[in-house]
Each structure stands twice: as C-alpha cells, then as structure tokens.
Amino acid sequence: MRIVLTKGRHLPTMASMLESSKIQTLMTMAEVWRFYHDDLVAAEQQTKRSLDSKTHLVNEIAEHLLLSGGKRIRPLLMILVSKLGGYSGSESTLLAGVVEFIHTATLLHDDVIDNAEIRRGKRAARFLWGNKASILVGDYLYSRAMCQAVSLNNLEVNATLAEACRRMTEGEVLQLSLNGSLKISEEDYLRIVEYKTAILISATCRLGAIIGDMNHSNKDHLTAFGLHLGIAFQVADDTLDYVADGEKLGKSLGKDIREGKITLPLLHLLKTCPQSERFKIEQMIQSEKGILEDDLEMILNLMKECGSISYSMDRARDFVERAKTNLHHFPDSVSRQALLTLADYIVDRDY
C-alpha cells in the first residue's frame, strides 16, 4: 500500500497508518519531503534572515553555499525529532539554521583544506572568492550560529552545540594527521567519520529532543539514533564517491582518492585484493602525479571484483539498522515513520 501524504484532506489518519504497521516504513522519501515542506521552507527562510551580516561579502559567500540545494538532512532531522517529542514551536526552525550554519562553516574550511574545486555541483567558494574569504566567512558562520543558539537562553542547547563543535574540530585534525596514510584501520576510519559527520547529526537530534522537552533516556536514544545515522550517511557518501553519477552527486567521481582520503571501499579493496594489485594501488596513491583517469578505472573495476562497494554499503546499512532500534522506544506517529523513512533513504539514495 502506498499512502499519499499531503497536507489537508489527503492526509491519512494515524489509525490508518498504524493499521498497516507491518510494513516498517509507510512513507516514501518524496512523501516525507512533501509533508514537511512548509517546515523546511520556514527553516530556510529563518536561516536566510539569521545570516544578515552588514558585510556584503559574508552574505554573498554564505548564500552561495546555503542556498545551493544541499540535502537538507539536518534541518529535516531537527524538525522531525522535535515533532516526535510533540514540540510545535519555532525554536526548531531557528536551531535548524544554527546547525546548517555550523555545517556550512565546516564545508567552507574543508574546501580550503582539501583544495576543492567543486562543491554541490558549483564552483567551491574558495575558487570564486579565495581561501582567505572562505576561512573568515567560515569563522563568521560558526560565531553567528553560537549567537543564534544563545538567544534561546537554554544552557543545555549551548553545551550540546559547543561539545559537538569541539569533537568535530578534533576529528578534522585527526583526519589531517592521518591523511594519505595507508595504514589506517577500519576502526580509525569509522572514528573519523563519527567525528567529522556523525557528531553534528547526532547533536541535531539531541537538540530536537531538548526543545521537545524529552526525558533523559529519550534524549539519549535520539542522540544515539543520530550518531549511527550520521555514520551511515558518511559511509554511504564515501561509497557513492566511487559509484555515483558524477553530475547528480555534484562532484567528480573518485574525488576522495584524488584528495588522498582513504575511505571504506578503498580500505576494503586494499585488504582483499591480490598483493600485486595492492602494491600497484599504493604506488598510485603515493605518486606525485596523483591518480590518473586510467588508475581510477582500474581501481573501480577491482572494487567491483572484490565486492568493496557492496561491503561498504552493507556496513552503512548496518549502521542504519542500529540507528532505527533507538526509535523502538517511541510510540508510532507520522514523525516516527518519517524518521524511519529518512534512515533508509540515507543509504538508498543514489546521490
């Protein structure tokens, strides 16, 4: 049964949704986007209003990224989790913007660190305005986010955000210190993924739970939900880097290996392929010429042969399942269904 979820008369009753609760997820992702469309638009408008720097350059650069159609996973999570707790006020909209600011700040700095040329299918900000402006506007967005957050006068919100930022930045340094090392373990890789992506997604869910005034146990469940979902999201992203249609992904195929980033599919490949091939790949990565088109094709073919892509996607799915177990504790509702759908989408999207 496919339920058409739109606001107003097409909205199914909760009873009709729960009747069919044998099917784990009742909504499609398109339905989730449609159902929460107005909330997402409100969050986007609030984000734009919050930006509002007196310095034109700040607005220009930040808008370039903020309005370039990212996946909006974080604002959606914030809205869904706060609604799961029965919250209907406007703080989720404001906090969605806060999290997007922090995320955008990390993207601006990441692109400088990685010498990136493309971001979300557009030229990276550093390419258009230079590294200096990207660094400073990143700093501005971090501090603007903190200002917005403190305006809620909620110590727990401030503490959650500050701790998330600390761990994220620590993860970025860890990644830099391991960059290009072929000796990292799957455990190291997952730790980096946790710090650089999952921590902020986890904090997003915790913030939703805080403003939803949930009890400690439920806050912890949602924090864990976000953490596992965040790991799944990044592992899927890293895997799609080797398979996705470059145009849809908004970046070129094999971007990570070209930047010296050793992610899960490559780690699996190096562990499972014949030693002679492993030696060749290691030489390619360490070569000053960088990864050429032919090298990449050979690596992609080997990954298919060795099952590295399916291994990585399976790992991502494991994390999604672990995330979902944390939702068992909540009574069924549209927002819970939407969270389950979103969790599956994290690994089933093709870009």
Next chain:
Amino acid sequence: MRIVLTKGRHLPTMASMLESSKIQTLMTMAEVWRFYHDDLVAAEQQTKRSLDSKTHLVNEIAEHLLLSGGKRIRPLLMILVSKLGGYSGSESTLLAGVVEFIHTATLLHDDVIDNAEIRRGKRAARFLWGNKASILVGDYLYSRAMCQAVSLNNLEVNATLAEACRRMTEGEVLQLSLNGSLKISEEDYLRIVEYKTAILISATCRLGAIIGDMNHSNKDHLTAFGLHLGIAFQVADDTLDYVADGEKLGKSLGKDIREGKITLPLLHLLKTCPQSERFKIEQMIQSEKGILEDDLEMILNLMKECGSISYSMDRARDFVERAKTNLHHFPDSVSRQALLTLADYIVDRDY
C-alpha cells in the same frame, strides 16, 4: 613616591595608597605584573589544562602559540576587573583561558590569511605545520573555548562571548574586503580596529564584571573601558610597527605595509605629505614587487617629517584617556590602580 608592591609584608595599606591619590597611577607596570604574578600563573596553568586534546597535533600547535610569551594583556584584564568587583573565585582563571584560546584561534587564522612568517618572534605555526593544520587548530580552539565557557552554566557569559566572536569575525571579513584600499578613511580604520581587537578586550572586561556580579551600569562602564583600551592597544601596535625595534616586537618593521594593511600612521602620512610623495607611496604599495627596503626607509623618514607617528600615538593616548574615565565610577583599590597603570602601559610600551 614609588611604592614597592609585592605580596605579604611589603604590601602598602590601601590608606597609604589613597593618600597619594594625587598621583594618578601609583603602580609601575612591573609592580602590577609582580603583584598579580600568582593569578597569572594560575591562569596559564588552567589554560594548559583546558587545552588537553587527545590529538597530539592540536596540543603541539596550540602550545607553540599559547606558551610563546604573548603580552598576557587579556588574562591580566580578566583578573583585575573581576577583583575590582570583589570576586575571588576561580572562574576568572578559567575565563582568562577561554579568551586566550579565542585570541590564539584568531592569530592562527590571521597568519594564514596574511601569509605571515613570523609571530611573536618565532616562526608562525603555518610555516611549521602548514596552513591546513593552522586553520583546523584555530577551529578547535574556538570550540574548546565555547565548551569551557558553557561549563560555567552562565547564560550571560555565553551570550557575551558569542556576540564578541560574531563581531570579531565580521570585522575580519570587513578588513579583508578593504585590504590594500588606499581610500579607507580614519573612521573605517578605527572600525576595523574596534572589531578585530577591541571587541575581545571589551568582552574580557565585561566577563570579569559579570563574574564579579556587578550591576548593569558598572558592567557597561567596564565594557566601555575595555573597548577604548582595545582601540588604543591596536592603534599603538600599528604605530609601533613603524618605529619599534624589530627584535623586541617579535616581528619585522613595516610588516603591515608589506602585507597591504593600511593603518593610522600611513593614513596620516598620505593625507599630510606633498602630493608628489603621496603619488610615489601609492605606487609602491600597488606595485607587484611589494615594498622594498629603500621604499620603507623613505616612508619612515617621511612619517617622521610629517609627524605621523606622534599623531597616531596621540590618538592612542586619547583612547586611553577615554577608557580611564570609565574607572572614575569605582572606589579606589589596588585592582583599580593596576587597571589605570595597565591603561597607560598600553601606549607607553616600546614593543
């Protein structure tokens, strides 16, 4: 009368200090450093403990700057202002570290932005560990500062810091967008100085007043004291860049003009020197070769002739006087005397 201020039996009674209150400042700066030596050491130790990242690279880079003997103006201000309010707890020590972290983060990012090679007489962090590490460790220090601050569970502290960071980063972007422009006015220049330096010094004083539990009016006086003192500090710094002994200053003479920064002495020179000289200087600044040694010597000589150095130092002194008027509202005390001495030192130091 010169009072020897050391802890214990040499400490003069308040009465004896106030007797000689005709002399505006009773302490020398050396006495201030000595008198508050233990508090400053406690602040430094707390800063080191707060750093404590699990990632070795973070500690290494941050310590390179934090322990390289900066002027420690901010920790001293934090201690003095909190004592002015009668505060004797340990929060001032923690917040002194917070402010030093934020300041150090801005230095790390500034050095990347400015392609700086020297900082505090040592090689800049970016020169030793690269731009990428400097950006990320800067981010780490920002977020670590916020974590430390939220641990005090004081909403006013969080709000003061977040707002200060927002305005500072906005100022940095403003400076970047005006960098190298010869058309900036003295007003523009002072606005940049306010944002990039005075805001954090002002916030330091406000934080001291907050934990000192002062009333609104006194908090505002100390915020204004810090703001004017901060402007004076930066104007003096910018002026010393053209006169100081390079070794003492920990940077090379004329560093600002070489980096395309138009500061007060140069603005004054361009306004007052003969048009033919002005034309020559503008060409030097805009030349792709940059400022050569001969160019610098000619500019320094012209500045002496036109009185640009004394004009700028007088402006700095004006701001010190404006700062000091904000202390009239407080009863006399050792910490008030020390603040007055520090205010004068800001412009009378030779490095």
